[in-house]
Amino acid sequence: MRSELVWKVGGEQGSGIEKPxxxxxxxxNRLGYYTFGYRNFMSRIKGGHTNYQVRISHRPVSAVGDHTDVLVIDAxxxxxSIDRNLAEMSDGGVILADTTMKATVPEGARVQLMTVxxxxxxxxxxSDLYWNMVAMxxxxxxxxxxxxxxxxLVQKTFGRKGEQIVQTxxxxxxxxxxxIKEHYADVPHLQIAPISHPxxxxxxxxxxxxxxxxxxxxCRFLAAYPITPASMIMEWMAREVPKVGGAVVQAEDEMSAVLMAIGANYAGARAMTSTSGPGFSLMQEALGLAGLTETPLVIVDVQRAGPATGLPTKPEQGDVNEMVYGSHGEIPRVVIAPGTIEECFYDMAEAFNLADRHQCPVIVAMDLTLGMxxxxxxxxxxxxxxxxRGKIMRSEDIRALTDGFLRYLDQPDGISPRALPGTKGAAHLSSADEHDWEGRITEEQEIRTRIHDKRLRKVASVDFPGxxxxxxxDPNLLLVGFGSTTGPMCEAAERLNAAGERVSVLQVRRLWPFPAEEVQPVLERCPHVVVxxxxATGxxxxxxxxxxxxxxxxxxxxxxxDPFRPAEIERVGKEVLNNARDNNTRIA
Amino acid sequence: MPETTTPVSPKAFASEWPTWCPRCGDFGVLSALQKAAAQLGLSPDDVVVVSGIGCSGKINSYFRSYGLHTLHGRSVPVAQGVKLANPQLTVIAAGGDGDGYGIGAGHFMHAVRRNVDVTYLVMDNQVYGLTKGQTSPTSPQGFHSPTTPNGSADNPVHPLRVALANGCTWIGQGFSGDPNKLSALMVQAIQHRGFSLLNVFSPCVTYRATIEENGEKLDVYQWFKNHLYSLDESYNPHDRGTAFSLLLEHNDLVTGVIYEDTTTAPYDSFLPGYTTTPMAELAVPLEEDSFAKMAAQFQ
Incomplete structure (x- = not known):
């Protein structure tokens, strides 16, 4: 019996493929398998092909499956559905299709077609809606x-709708x-072993x-504008925030969204915005506002394939430059990159600590495969x-000051204590114009240089895994990447190692400030590296x-x-190592 | 509010002396705002003035309170974020006509329909002052400027009509040449629960010092004095149709409370679970119980 199986449902977009x-x-998941689901969809409501691949395994999986073993297709x-997915089918895989369908499987294809x-x-x-369950x-x-x-699952989902629906x-x-049992012979090689103690x-x-x-x-405040593949963040927050108090605002555009988040952070909330590339581009100017006024800000960029509108429902990691360097002028910022779904959870919580501590924008770099x-x-x-919450002065702290409150007081670590509006005796100006230690607008050269240095110095003390x-x-080959490529890289490395190679993975967790002190020695140590x-541009x-x-x-x-498949990385890894052996280049 | 309040002086809201040109209309706006804040018994610690970019955007350099001087056209979204995060603050957005009706026009229109409890103070001088006299969104058609040497082709924006059409719940207009009336309007605008737009004719004495009429150049203050129609008590500001007619009849050259809707609830009353507690106090980890309930939906 197998310990892993890849199942997929495909059909016309808009016909409810997501449901099965x-x-x-x-x-x-309830049977105790580890699952990984990936929706391949198009940027339209109806029409075109869509599919949902689910990989199930006895061990954790964090990558799209290389091959599909069972494909369910709608009439x-x-x-x-057949044409687009046939190449991905494993040898001896099964296509489950409706008996009325007119489609054919090409001769010689090593798959079995079963019609139901x-x-x-x-x-x-x-009701036609029951076809899902027939397919299950x-x-x-x-x-x-x-x-x-x-x-x-039927009981859990439909229990409230009455016994008749459940029974049907x-x-x-x-x-x-x-x-299936009556019309087709069993397929022993597709049997997956049950999990003994789910x-x-x-x-x-x-x-x-x-x-x-x-x-x-x-975080109790989110302002955002709907955009694939980030909308689910906003939708979930809109549902859950009211249960604990706070506000979720649908802004008129991404500029407004990020500006509202800046305003809310300035006033003391933990506030964020969530977006994807096109929206993140619109936020570039406001990044500078948060940077110069030293206001905490958390932005999630769930990257999708650009440029412009690009492939709005497909994965890409093309915003690295924009996240790291974007916005005119120079600002302190932190860019962190979760690579697993657990990291999405813990990193988001930590992003607010970083933003509060360093009083600057914190960008959480996600991507479509990871987000959806x-x-x-x-x-x-x-x-x-x-x-x-970092350095915040309360009214009593302000009263204890002998020389009055200076919002942008020069400090060795560059981080000046802030006072939230409403704090007694600390009324001050925060300006997007260059300003002095007090906050007053200035063009004095000496102050400009010193306060610019102060701001940029703030992120030197960032404490977040690099x-x-x-x-x-001491691998012969090091695979380097971030975000959703982590899963397929690790899987490729495992397979290569199982075949006797020495391959490791370096997952970049912090894109900025870039952890050069950790990465540089590693690169020098490893004979072969593939990023x-x-x-397209690396x-x-x-x-x-x-x-x-x-x-x-x-x-x-x-x-x-298309997201990376472990097999693609495995193949390239093998090539690199074989070439190295052929050319007698350094290999342990 | 404490039971006995010591009278607040407008001077409590004064900081450094403005760098505006002598006779700039914005002086009148600043002093009217200081007077209004004092009259309302506000404390500088509980007021946030969020400003845009331009001469007008400097107002929070001179008005003492918490101030956030933002980007060109972007004060209004920031102000909404501030107010929603701490509804106990008095939040005033301030900027010019280019800021609010040009580069920030989208934010302006949506803020109007969103109705967050923010007062928006627009110092409308019908010209870009800080960048040296270019045509602005409220400049009249045919306006000669460095960017429109042959006269501007664009029709001016009618901000009050835009606001009225999109359900603004408080619309007023003042003139910085009449600071007493302006201050009284500010008091009402700030007191209004919801989004209030106060457009102020605030002349630029450098780039729009005179206005030509019938072949004669009039001082800009004199021109406004000649043309502004001041609303009296006989006007009923609670009917949108009447307000529209009024603006059309006088080509928007009216001062007073033009429209007021006291029945529509502000934005926050539509947010489930929203409270008046400042969100700084809500920035705590989830309670075990809420966490468990949320986690359960993923099983």
């Missing part, structure tokens, strides 16, 4: 997944299951994890969340080179709108 995907993922758009009257059975049961039943018959998990869903499951863990998307982390970390990919994770631990190292300390990133590779020096780093760059 969600049902399958949730049921498998509508069946031929397109999805819609016929659903119609007999009274059929899936269960092919893979050996316990039908009870689907029954439980049960019937749909059973008829799908029985149809533990139900959370499964969620990175967007939700980030939103949850923000709330856990004391759904994964089984370990339970979040609230006790790990700490709140540090990198995470996965694997042996894996979702862009933005991460160039950042590393700018900060660490050294030769140009070889890159594996993918920008076709």
């Amino acid at each position: 995907g969600e049902v399958f993922l949730t049921a498998c 509508k758009g069946a031929q397109e 009257p999805f819609h016929g059975i659903a119609g007999e049961l009274g 039943g059929a899936t269960s018959a092919v893979t050996g997944l316990n039908l009870d998990a689907f029954r439980e 869903n049960y019937a749909a499951l059973e008829r799908g299951y029985n149809y 533990q139900v863990r959370p499964s969620l998307e990175g967007d939700y994890a980030a939103a949850f982390g923000a709330l856990a970390g004391g 990919g759904k994964m089984t994770v370990e339970n979040f631990d609230l006790s790990r969340i700490r709140i540090d 990198i995470t190292w996965h694997g042996v300390q 894996c990133e979702h862009n 933005q991460l590779a160039h950042l590393i080179r700018a900060e660490c020096g050294g030769p140009e780093l070889p890159g594996l760059r993918k920008y076709d709108g």
Whole structure:
């Protein structure tokens, strides 16, 4: 029996493909499998092909599956579903399709087509909506997944709607299951072993994890503008913030969104905005405002494929330059990059500590695969969340001052205590014009130089992990990346190591200030390095080179709108190592 | 509010002496605001003036309170964020006509319909002053300036009509040549619960010192004095149609409370779970119970 299986549902966009995907993922998660779900969709409401791939495994998975073992396709758009997904099918995989579909599988394709009257059975049961459950039943018959998990989910989802709906869903499951059993022979190589002591863990998307982390970390204000793939952050906050008090504002555009967040932070809230590339571009001017007035700010950029409107529903990591260098002039900033869904949660909470401590913009670099990919994770631990609001002076602190309050007082670490509006005796100006220690607008050269230095100095003391190292300390090949490429890089490394290689992964956790002191010695130590990133120009590779020096780093760059598959990285890794052996270059 | 309040002097709101040109209309706006704040018994510690960029944007350099001097056109969103984060503060957004009706026009219109309890003070001088006299969104058609040497082709913006059309709950207009009336308008604008727009004709004596009429150049103050129609008590500001007619009839050259809607609730009353507690006090970790409930939805 296998310990891993990749299942996918495909069909015409707008025909409700997401639903069976969600049902399958949730049921498998409840059976104790680790799951990873990835929605491939287009920027339109109806029409075009869409699919939802769910990978289930006995061990944690954090990458899209290389191959699909079971493909369920809807009758509508069946031929397109086959054409677009056939190449991804594993040898001996099964396509489950509606009996009425006109589509064909090309001769010689090493897949088995099984047809089931999805819609016929659903119609007999009274509604076409039941086809989902017929398909789940059929899936269960092919893979050996316990039908009870689907029954439980039906009870949980439809229990409130009455016994009849529950029973009809049960019937749909059973008829799908029985149809396969009656008409097709078992497929032994697709049977997945059950989890003996299932533990139900959370499964969620990175967007939700980030939103949850923000709330856990004391954020009570979000202003944003809807944008794929960041909208889920806003939608979740809009639902949950009212339960604990606060405000979620849909702004008229991303400029307004970030400015409202700046205003709210200035007034003492923990406030954020969430966006993707196009919105982040609109926020560039305001980044400077937060930087110059030394106002805390948290921005999440769930990157998608650009430029301009680009591929709005596809992954890319093309905003590295903009996050690290964007906005005119020079400002202190912190850019952190979660690479797993757990990190989305904990990093978001920590982002607010960094913003408060350093009084500057903190950008959380996410990407579409991380934000919208759904994964089984370990339970979040609230006790790990700490709140540090940095240097804030209260009315009594102000009263104790002998020389009065100076908002931008020069300090060795560059961080001046702030006083929130409402604090007695500390009324002052915070200006986006250059200003003196008190806050008054100035053009004095000496002050300008000193206060500019003071601001830029603030982030030298940032305390946030620069990198995470996965694997042996002295690898022959080092894979470098950040964000959602971490999962597929780690998986590729594992496979290469299983084949006798020495491969490790360096996950960059902090893009700015760049952890050169940690990265540079590693690069010198490792004979071969490949920087894996979702862009064409190698933005991460160039950042590393700018900060660490050294030769140009070889890159594996993918920008076709599809997330990295572990096999792609594995193949390149093998090539690099084989070439090195052929050329007798340095290898341990 | 304490039971007995010591009278506050307008001087409590004075900081450094302005760098505006002598006779600049903004002096009148500043003193009217200081007087209004004093009359309302406010404390400089509980007021935030969020300003934009331009001569007008310097107002919080000269008005003593918490001040946030922002970007060109961006004061209004920042002010809304400040107010929502701490509703106990009195929040005033301030800027010029270029700031609010040009580069910030989108924010202005949406702030109007959002109705957050912020007072927006626009010092409308119908010209870009700080950048040396270019055409502004409220400059009249045909206005000659360095950027429109042959006269501007654009029709001017009608901000009060924009505000009225989009449901602004308080609209007033004043003239910095009449600081007493202006101060009284500011008191009402600040007291209004919801978004209030107070447009102030605040002449630029450097780049729009005179206005030509019938071949004669009039001093800009004199021109406004000749043309402004001051509303008296007989005017009922509670009817939107009447307000529109009034503005059309006088080509917007009216001072007083033009429209007031006291029935529409401000934005925050539509936010479920929103309280008047400053959000600085809410910036705490989630309670175990809330955390557990939220976590449960992912299982």
